[in-house]
Amino acid sequence: MTPLARRLSTLAELNRTARNWLLGWWRLIYLGALILVLTLSPSSYTRQSRGVLARHIYLNTAPNLLGFTLMCALITVVITRIVVATALSYGLSQYALQVIIRVLVLELIPLTAALFVALRCAVASGVELSQMRQQGALEALQQRGIDPMRREVLPRVTASIFSTVTLAALSCVVALVMAYLAVYGFTLSGVAVYTRLFGQVFNPAVTLIFALKTLFFSLAVSLIPMASALYDTVAQRFRTSAELRMLVRMFAVILLIEVVSLVGNYY
Amino acid sequence: MEPSSPVAQESLPPPDAPVAMPPVANLEFKALLLLIFMALLVGGSALYVLYARGVFESTQKLVLLSDDSEGVVVGMDMTFSGFPIGRVRRIELADDGKARIIVDVPTKDAHWLRTSSVFTLVRGLVGNTNIRAYTGMLKDPPLPDGAVREVLRGDAGAEVPRLVAAAKELIENLNNLTGSEGALGASLGNVQKLTDRLNGPGGALSVLLGNDAEARKLIATLDRGNALLSKLDGLAAQIDTQVFGDKGVMPETRATIVQLDNLLGEARASLKKVDAVLVEAQAVGANARAATDDLGTLRAEVESSLRKVDGLINEINRKWPFARETEIKLP
Numbered sequence: 198m199t200p201l202a203r204r205l206s207t208l209a210e211l212n213r214t215a216r217n218w219l220l221g222w223w224r225l226i227y228l229g230a231l232i233l234v235l236t237l238s239p240s241s242y243t244r245q246s247r248g249v250l251a252r253h254i255y256l257n258t259a260p261n262l263l264g265f266t267l268m269c270a271l272i273t274v275v276i277t278r279i280v281v282a283t284a285l286s287y288g289l290s291q292y293a294l295q296v297i298i299r300v301l302v303l304e305l306i307p308l309t310a311a312l313f314v315a316l317r318c319a320v321a322s323g324v325e326l327s328q329m330r331q332q333g334a335l336e337a338l339q340q341r342g343i344d345p346m347r348r349e350v351l352p353r354v355t356a357s358i359f360s361t362v363t364l365a366a367l368s369c370v371v372a373l374v375m376a377y378l379a380v381y382g383f384t385l386s387g388v389a390v391y392t393r394l395f396g397q398v399f400n401p402a403v404t405l406i407f408a409l410k411t412l413f414f415s416l417a418v419s420l421i422p423m424a425s426a427l428y429d430t431v432a433q434r435f436r437t438s439a440e441l442r443m444l445v446r447m448f449a450v451i452l453l454i455e456v457v458s459l460v461g462n463y464y
Numbered sequence: 465m466e467p468s469s470p471v472a473q474e475s476l477p478p479p480d481a482p483v484a485m486p487p488v489a490n491l492e493f494k495a496l497l498l499l500i501f502m503a504l505l506v507g508g509s510a511l512y513v514l515y516a517r518g519v520f521e522s523t524q525k526l527v528l529l530s531d532d533s534e535g536v537v538v539g540m541d542m543t544f545s546g547f548p549i550g551r552v553r554r555i556e557l558a559d560d561g562k563a564r565i566i567v568d569v570p571t572k573d574a575h576w577l578r579t580s581s582v583f584t585l586v587r588g589l590v591g592n593t594n595i596r597a598y599t600g601m602l603k604d605p606p607l608p609d610g611a612v613r614e615v616l617r618g619d620a621g622a623e624v625p626r627l628v629a630a631a632k633e634l635i636e637n638l639n640n641l642t643g644s645e646g647a648l649g650a651s652l653g654n655v656q657k658l659t660d661r662l663n664g665p666g667g668a669l670s671v672l673l674g675n676d677a678e679a680r681k682l683i684a685t686l687d688r689g690n691a692l693l694s695k696l697d698g699l700a701a702q703i704d705t706q707v708f709g710d711k712g713v714m715p716e717t718r719a720t721i722v723q724l725d726n727l728l729g730e731a732r733a734s735l736k737k738v739d740a741v742l743v744e745a746q747a748v749g750a751n752a753r754a755a756t757d758d759l760g761t762l763r764a765e766v767e768s769s770l771r772k773v774d775g776l777i778n779e780i781n782r783k784w785p786f787a788r789e790t791e792i793k794l795p
Contacts, residue, residue, distance in 0.1 A: 251495035255488060258498055359502065366505040393548055396516030397539050404513055 221446075225424040228350075229416060235351045246347065253356035257318040258363055265313055269368040272309075273301055273375040281380060294380055294391065298398045301372045303407055303462070304455075310365040311414035311451060315422075318360055322353040323422025323443060330426060350423055357419030365411045403462055410458040417450040518551060523568040524609040526550065528583050528595070530617060533563030535593030536585065542567050542595040549573035549597065565615070567595070578604035583615045 235241045242250075277297050284293035326349060329335055335345040373395070381387035399407070425443035488494065514520065530536075533555050542550035550569040558564045565585075569577060581599040588594070595615070641648040661671050669679040707713045 248492065251492045252488065254498060255491055255495045259494065359498075363498065363502040363505065366502065366509055370505060370509065392512075392516045393541070396513070396518060397541075399513045399516065400539050401517075 221424075221428070224428045225420060228424045228427065229420050231346065232351055232354045232420070235347055236355060241347055241351060246352070249348065250352045250355060253322075253352040254359050257314070257322075257356040257360040261313065261317055261360065261364065262367065265310070265364050266367060266371050269306060269309070269371045270375045272305075273372040274379050276301060276305075277376045277379040294376070294394050295398060297376045297380075298373070298395060301376065302369050303398070303403065304459070306368045306372050307365045307407070307411050307414055308451070308455060310368050311361055311411075311418050314357060314361045314364060314415075315418040315447060315451075319357045319418045319422045320440065320444065322357065323426040324440065325426075326350065326353065326423060327426035327429075327439065350427065354419045354423055358415040361415035361418055362411060365414070406458050406461045410454060413454045414451060417447060417454060421447040421450060518568065518570065521570045521572070523570050524574050526567045526569050526577070526607065527610065527612040528565040528567060528585075528615040529558070529612060530563045530565060530585055530615045532617065533565055535587045536563075536565055536595070537592075540592065540595070542569070542583075542597060544573075544576045544597045544599070549576055550595075552595070565595070575606060576602075577607040578602060579607055579611075580604045581607060581613075583613055584618060585615045586618045 280297050280300070281290065281293045284290045284296070326335075329349065335349065338345045338348055377387065377391050381391070422443055425439060425446070429439050429442070526542075536552060536555055538552055538555060540552050541548035542552070550567040550573070552565055553568045554566040556564045556566070576599055577597060578599050578601060580601050581597050584596045584598070586594050586596065640646050643649060658671060662668055664670065666673075666676045666679040669682060670676050673679050673682060705712065
């Protein structure tokens with residue numbers, strides 16, 4: 198192989214990789230837009246679809262609520278104790294609560310909720326869909342005149358989004374309550390101060406970034422496994438582990454969202 | 465309920481066989497509950513954030529003017545006796561270049577602020593800036609809405625450069641003092657020289673008198689003084705024998721005094737004799753006074769005799785034909 202030919206083949210490889218990469222992202226965005234349109238169109242909520250949606254929502258969220266709440270409470274109590282004890286030893290205890298609210302409620306808890314939903318439900322949903330696709334179940338649905346996107350994909354995505362948002366909201370509330378209890382104990386006398394502190398942390402910009410972050414987390418967690426299941430070619434799937442590729446992509450997106458939110462919050 | 469769709473199950477026995485989901489009783493109701501739960505959570509959280517941000521409380525505006533708003537951030541508290549009673553809503557730059565800090569004070573806390581209240585902006589070395597309100601007279605009229613007040617600034621951080629400058633100056637002075645050409649160095653050098661001279665041949669005397677020659681003179685003087693003193697000692701011994709010896713001045717003087725005593729006794733006897741003479745002389749005097757009294761009588765008699773003679777002559781003159789005109793004629 199001449200050097201020129203080698204170079205050309207390298208370039209072709211690079212081109213193909215870049216195209217695949219861009220195509221993958223484009224398909225992800227396209228799927229997101231499609232799901233958004235389907236979510237907003239009333240025709241997606243026929244009685245049958247509602248049943249499927251309800252089932253997915255319930256099975257994605259309800260079994261996780263208790264476990265995740267307990268885990269959150271435990272993590273919050275431990276981290277609060279650590280932060281308060283450290284702050285006390287440096288004589289900075291007046292900043293401890295603010296640090297806890299910022300670190301736990303703003304940053305750690307939504308991230309944990311997103312990862313929890315991703316590993317517990319979204320990845321599993323993606324694998325299910327991928328298997329259905331391989332077995333031709335989606336095509337069969339289409340042949341029967343049922344839109345597989347509306348029938349199988351939309352409920353799964355919506356359920357994951359719902360699950361992420363619910364778990365994030367619940368865990369934030371639990372974290373707030375547990376942090377309050379860990380610092381003040383079982384008394385109501387600190388509520389006013391705590392509320393004021395909370396209000397200082399959650400200024401409009403931070404609140405907006407927090408809401409957007411949670412929303413994008415939920416979108417990333419729910420859409421990426423679906424996109425991977427729907428669009429990854431069979432050849433690709435056998436070359437490398439599809440789940441692993443999907444997980445890497447999802448984590449990269451989550452990391453990116455987290456970094457962007459941090460930049461928005463602190464710069 | 466999707467899996468129970470009869471059409472789907474008949475034509476395609478397992479349309480979603482790999483994802484067979486367990487049946488759930490009252491599925492739609494539970495899903496609805498979950499939806500309501502989420503809506504409540506999100507809505508409640510949003511309301512709590514709004515409440516914590518003070519959206520639901522009525523406030524009044526207070527404008528604080530400061531030269532420098534460094535460290536002041538939107539959302540920070542204004543405290544009164546350590547309790548937060550206000551929140552910074554906005555910081556803006558006024559036309560005159562001063563910072564305008566706009567504080568929202570909840571109406572329920574506004575009664576702590578009076579027209580005589582003082583506001584301070586204190587920046588610590590560590591930690592954030594604090595805006596504090598002080599009200600000395602709680603009976604003054606309440607602060608009106610939209611009041612504009614100057615804020616007093618106390619800045620621990622700003623003191624640091626001044627402190628550093630002062631310390632630097634001090635250290636420079638110390639360096640000048642302790643340097644090889646400094647005053648302290650010179651003094652120490654002089655002390656060294658002094659010590660050398662103290663240890664030298666002249667010792668402290670040469671230090672006191674300036675040079676060795678003078679010190680030697682003083683020592684010579686001292687020696688001569690010493691010799692003089694020994695001579696004086698001998699002289700004193702001689703004086704002792706001369707004055708207090710057997711034939712010295714003192715015994716003779718004592719004899720002379722005894723003689724003088726005798727002499728005085730004799731003189732006293734003589735004086736007694738003189739006294740007796742004087743007594744006799746007094747008696748003579750008395751006699752003479754008696755004689756003088758007699759002389760007075762005699763003189764009186766002579767005077768009367770003379771008056772008689774005078775009268776006689778006057779009589780004769782009157783009776784004489786050449787008598788002079790005795791009448792005095794008045795004009």
